[in-house]
Amino acid sequence: ETLTTEIDPNNSKIMSQWIPGDIIFFELEIGDELSDTVGIISDKFTEKGVPYVITSADPPGYVAELDWLMEKTISGHYRYPP
Template sequence: MPLTTDVSDVEQWQGGDIVIFEKHIGIVSDRRNWDGVPYVIHHNDPWQTAYEQDILEKRTDIVGHYRISQ
């Protein structure tokens, strides 16, 4: 199901959600930063040192946010 792309609406972002960027896809983590914004699990380049990162607030290219529901 489609969800908000507004990162400031932190309650709408849950671990396991899928976030689509213009040229990238990630999975929302269950870990959050001090502001309550979740980390994203992704693989962006071969030199990336961590796959779970606090990048959601920094991205300006979010085009979708989805959750698989039953």
């Protein structure tokens, strides 16, 4: 199932579409190039109510929960099974 890529901490209808286990794809700038990476929505949230992303992208180069939904370009948001 393809879902929204919109993030708005002030809109509960949009934020309710982001649930733990969702799969997301990002476009990351690494040097002068763009690179795709994948993450999973965490069950932990920032102070603004935005879920963290579990990823092993570089940086940081190891598995971590990061506050990326508001910082990175989201190219896809999916849920399996739909």
